Amino acid sequence: MIGAIYSLLALGIVLILKSSGVFNLAVGEFVAFGCYIGWAFAVQLGVPFPLMFAGLFVVAALLALGIERGFMRPLIGQPVLSAIMITIALMQILAGIIVLVWPGTNRVYPPLLPSGTFAFWGVTVSQENLLIFLVCMGAFALFVVFFQYTRIGLVMRAVSEDQQLAQSQGIKVTSIISIAWFIAIAVAFIGGLFLGFRHGVNGPGLAALGLKSFPAVIVGGMESIPGALIGGMLVGISETFGVGYVDKYVRGGMAEVMPFIVLLLVLIIRPYGLFGYKKIERV
Amino acid sequence: MRPCGTFDERYGQDMAIVRTRFQWVMLIVGIGLFLGVYGQVSGYFMLCIANTIGITIIAALGLQILLGYCGQISIGHMAFVAVGAYTTGMLTYHLGWPWIAAFPVAVVASALVGVAFGIPALRIKGFYLALSTMAAHFIIMWAILHGGEITGGAFGLPVPPPKFGAVVINSERAFFYLIMAFVLMMTFLAKNLVRTKLGRAFIAVRDNDVAAEFMGINIVSHKLLAFGIASGFAGAAGALYAPYLGNLAVEQFAFIESLWYIGYLIVGGMGSITGVYFGVTSLVTLKHLIMVGSSELAGIVPALSSGISAALMQIFFGTVIALFLIFEPLGLHHRWETAKSSIRLWPFPY
Numbered sequence: 001m002i003g004a005i006y007s008l009l010a011l012g013i014v015l016i017l018k019s020s021g022v023f024n025l026a027v028g029e030f031v032a033f034g035c036y037i038g039w040a041f042a043v044q045l046g047v048p049f050p051l052m053f054a055g056l057f058v059v060a061a062l063l064a065l066g067i068e069r070g071f072m073r074p075l076i077g078q079p080v081l082s083a084i085m086i087t088i089a090l091m092q093i094l095a096g097i098i099v100l101v102w103p104g105t106n107r108v109y110p111p112l113l114p115s116g117t118f119a120f121w122g123v124t125v126s127q128e129n130l131l132i133f134l135v136c137m138g139a140f141a142l143f144v145v146f147f148q149y150t151r152i153g154l155v156m157r158a159v160s161e162d163q164q165l166a167q168s169q170g171i172k173v174t175s176i177i178s179i180a181w182f183i184a185i186a187v188a189f190i191g192g193l194f195l196g197f198r199h200g201v202n203g204p205g206l207a208a209l210g211l212k213s214f215p216a217v218i219v220g221g222m223e224s225i226p227g228a229l230i231g232g233m234l235v236g237i238s239e240t241f242g243v244g245y246v247d248k249y250v251r252g253g254m255a256e257v258m259p260f261i262v263l264l265l266v267l268i269i270r271p272y273g274l275f276g277y278k279k280i281e282r283v
Numbered sequence: 284m285r286p287c288g289t290f291d292e293r294y295g296q297d298m299a300i301v302r303t304r305f306q307w308v309m310l311i312v313g314i315g316l317f318l319g320v321y322g323q324v325s326g327y328f329m330l331c332i333a334n335t336i337g338i339t340i341i342a343a344l345g346l347q348i349l350l351g352y353c354g355q356i357s358i359g360h361m362a363f364v365a366v367g368a369y370t371t372g373m374l375t376y377h378l379g380w381p382w383i384a385a386f387p388v389a390v391v392a393s394a395l396v397g398v399a400f401g402i403p404a405l406r407i408k409g410f411y412l413a414l415s416t417m418a419a420h421f422i423i424m425w426a427i428l429h430g431g432e433i434t435g436g437a438f439g440l441p442v443p444p445p446k447f448g449a450v451v452i453n454s455e456r457a458f459f460y461l462i463m464a465f466v467l468m469m470t471f472l473a474k475n476l477v478r479t480k481l482g483r484a485f486i487a488v489r490d491n492d493v494a495a496e497f498m499g500i501n502i503v504s505h506k507l508l509a510f511g512i513a514s515g516f517a518g519a520a521g522a523l524y525a526p527y528l529g530n531l532a533v534e535q536f537a538f539i540e541s542l543w544y545i546g547y548l549i550v551g552g553m554g555s556i557t558g559v560y561f562g563v564t565s566l567v568t569l570k571h572l573i574m575v576g577s578s579e580l581a582g583i584v585p586a587l588s589s590g591i592s593a594a595l596m597q598i599f600f601g602t603v604i605a606l607f608l609i610f611e612p613l614g615l616h617h618r619w620e621t622a623k624s625s626i627r628l629w630p631f632p633y
Contacts (some may be wrong), residue, residue, distance in 0.1 A: 023410050074609040081356055082608050084410050085549060086397040088358075088542055090602040096597030211421075211538075214414050260418035264403065267415045271407045 005238020006134045006259075008191040009213035010220065010228035011143065012184045017222055018147070019156040021163075022072065022083045022282065026091035026186055028210010033094055034060075034189030035196040035206060036102050043106030056189045065180035072181075073174060076163075095207060132194050139187065140229050156180055160223075212239075215263035221273030230274065235259045287627065300474060314467070322459050328571075330455040336567045337462040338524050343547045343559045344473040345516025350545070351554040352477050353509035354489030355404050356413045359420030360544045363514040367393040367426055367521025367534035369434055372442040372531050377433070381446030382526060389522040390515045396423070397514020404506050408492075421540055428533050439532040442525045458527050465523060469516065474556045476512070485509055486554075539597075546604050552614025561615040565602070573599055 009027050016024045037059050041052040071086050147153040158166040161177045167173050179283065195206060218229025235258075242258035266273065291297040301307050305605035321333065346360045367389040400419035404412050427434045434440060444453040445461070454463050476482050484505050487495035496502050525531055543566070551562025577592040607614065 053346075071605060071609075078608070078612060081350075081545075082612065084356070084413055085545060085604055088609050089608070091599040091601070092539075092542070093596040093601035093605075094596040096599075096601065098589065099594035100598070131373075131562045196548055211417070214417070218411070218414060257422050260421045262424070263418045264415055267411060267418075271411055 003233040004133050005191065005195060005232075006054050006213045006235050007217065007229045007232025008139070008187065009210055010216035010232045011140065011225065012188045012191070012226055013213065013217045014220075014222065014228045015143070015184040015187065016180055017217075018160045018225075020072065020177040021160055022087065023222075024184065025084065025087040025214075027184075027212075027213065028092060028207040029091045029094040029098070029186050030188035031192040031195065031210060032098055032206035033063075034185075034192030036098055036192075037189070038193045038196060039101075056193070057186055060185040060189050061182050064178055064185050064273075067185075068174065068178040068181055072177060091207075136229075139190075140225065144225050152176075178223065212259045214258040215266070218263055218271075218273055219266050221275035224273070224275035227273060227275035231275065235262055238262050252253040298478075302632060318460070318463060322456065322463075327455055330459050332454065332568060332571050334424050334458050334462050334527060335571070336564055337459075337466045338520050338527065339544075339547070339563045339567055340466055340559055341523065342467045342517045342520035343511040343544055343551075343563050344469055344556065345520070346544050346557050347548055347554075347556065348477065348482075348485065348516070349509050349513035350548060352482060352489060353485040353506065353560075355401075355408070355506060355509055356410070356509075357416040357513065357544060358518055359400070359416040359418075359423070359538075359541050360513070361536045361538070361541040362420040362423040363393050363397050363517035364428060364521040364524060365533075366396045366423060366514070367518030368525040368528075368531055368536070369521075370518070371522040371525040372435075372440040375443050375526075376441055377446075382443075382522075383447070386519070386522045389525075390518040393518025393521060394511040394515035397517070398507050398511045401507050401510025403502055404510065417538075420538055424533060424536065424538075427536075435531065437531060437533070439530045441530050442528070444529070445526050452526070461529070462523055465519065469519060470556065473516070479555065481505075481508070483562065489554075539600075543600065546600060548614075549604055549612075550607050552615055552616030555614075555616040557619070558614050558616030561619065565615065569599070569603075570596065 009031060012027045012030065013024055034056060038052060038056055041047050041055045042049070047055065055112055067090065071090060075082050075086055147157060155166070155171050155176055156179075158169070158171060159173055161179075163173050166176075194208065195209075212235070216232040216235045217228060218231070219234055220227025220229070239255055239258045242254035242261075246254045246258075289303055296302070301310055320328070325333070342360065342364050345363075346357065349355050350359055370389040370392045371382070371385045374380040374388060375382055380388075400416065400423075403415040407415065428436055430436055444451055446452070450457075452458055452624065454628070477485070484500045486511075487500055488502060488505055492502055495505075528535060547559065547562035547566055549562070550566055551560070552558030572594055573595055576596050576613065581591050
């Protein structure tokens with residue numbers, strides 16, 4: 001099931017990549033941020049569940065606007081390193097804010113999801129896990145439809161293809177990029193919320209999860225939404241296999257490196273991933 | 284821009300880095316004052332900052348050659364510093380080698396590891412390469428953490444202080460002179476390396492790799508060489524860092540430290556050896572000030588104490604990088620050059 005979480009994070013990355021061509025390294029921090037904001041709404045302010053959702057979306061929209069205005073717009077036309085570093089800068093600022101505002105150790109959400117288990121063909125699955133899995137799948141289906149069949153999805157694909165060309169067709173590139181950031185941040189927030197339900201709120205742990213979701217993006221192929229889904233699953237499965245089968249030979253800890261080993265292998269053998277366009281610049 | 288009245292009569296003069304007699308005097312007096320006065324007068328804290336800056340400069344020079352000159356992104360530079368540090372530690376602690384013998388081995392070991400992880404660079408570039416170097420960081424750190432007694436694992440690895448005959452380097456002041464000697468050597472090496480045939484080939488690869496290949500530069504070997512040289516510098520920094528820390532632990536080589544190295548280059552300016560000095564000196568000094576400041580602040584407001592130093596550091600890092608990327612992408616080095624030429628031209632506008 002860890003694969004579903006990677007998939008969700010990978011989706012957040014792919015969304016931004018598809019619409020603005022920026023690889024967002026800060027996705028782990030977005031998830032953590034969403035987790036904390038949700039907790040702050042639910043526990044510190046005590047608002048009911050639907051209101052909390054609305055609050056999360058408002059925060060996501062504000063954050064997206066701020067990022068697009070403050071960080072992304074000045075960097076149009078800069079080299080790729082600048083784009084990487086600006087998201088790293090964003091990641092550090094968010095991580096710092098999280099520690100400053102919510103110091104200390106783990107926090108726990110009030111139980112909102114059903115917590116029972118049931119047997120499914122002899123495999124015990126907790127209802128909570130299943131629900132998370134279903135939400136992930138639903139989100140994926142929604143986004144595939146969104147990108148293929150709606151006007152805004154089409155416009156976003158145009159923007160990712162060529163910003164100048166899109167602009168000359170009368171598309172307002174900056175606002176499209178804002179919308180993409182909003183969607184990506186909202187997805188990350190929702191992901192964070194579910195993670196918070198399951199594991200409690202733990203900022204650094206979530207951020208590390210974010211780092212481990214990059215392999216999922218690369219494995220699946222950078223521009224592909226189904227790729228993000230399958231890549232996430234593959235990385236999750238390889239991680240579990242690593243823990244199960246390799247750990248006893250190498251003194252443990254495979255969970256931390258297995259995604260990165262997969263990443264290196266994919267980058268050496270098939271850099272465009274399973275479903276990505278083969279347009280990667282070869283040297 | 285050179286000072287007024289400097290003319291080249293021989294080829295050597297045209298190639299010289301230090302061009303005028305006045306500059307030579309300034310350089311020697313400056314180094315002499317720094318070593319003699321700063322090294323003798325300053326207390327523990329000032330020496331500590333200077334030593335950290337020195338070690339960081341050596342590693343950052345390597346990254347500058349890789350990123351600033353050859354254009355290959357690496358966001359796992361600290362891992363190669365760790366390789367150098369742990370090689371030194373293992374050789375001196377387990378095998379009892381003298382430090383000076385372990386130093387070249389550490390440099391070579393680090394360079395070899397760097398070349399191995401540079402292999403993906405042959406097929407990919409841009410942020411694919413960034414991700415693969417990030418993977419390199421986590422894999423190397425994992426190997427060190429799970430190396431058992433050989434690397435000390437989670438318990439850390441003690442490193443004995445270096446000895447030169449009867450002289451034992453174990454105080455901040457003694458380390459200051461050792462580190463500064465290496466900083467001078469490495470700067471000399473880097474500054475000259477980037478203007479040799481090799482350095483110019485690196486620049487050609489950075490600017491346009493297809494054109495570079497067309498001109499007869501072997502891209503494969505040059506990229507691997509750039510990774511090797513960068514990791515070699517990192518290894519040298521690690522070899523100095525190991526005895527300076529005295530006890531190696533994995534936490535000292537965290538991923539965020541690798542990101543700081545990119546930060547030094549962005550603030551200092553890409554593609555300039557002087558820029559490394561600006562970036563590292565300004566940021567490391569500010570880092571130390573934040574550490575001191577935040578512990579003071581935590582003393583005043585106890586509620587903020589847990590992790591405030593790390594949090595402020597992160598916010599500071601992010602803000603500085605973002606501001607430089609947005610407002611001064613060319614870095615402090617560019618500002619320094621414009622300031623120099625405007626002083627030389629004064630009182631004329633251009």
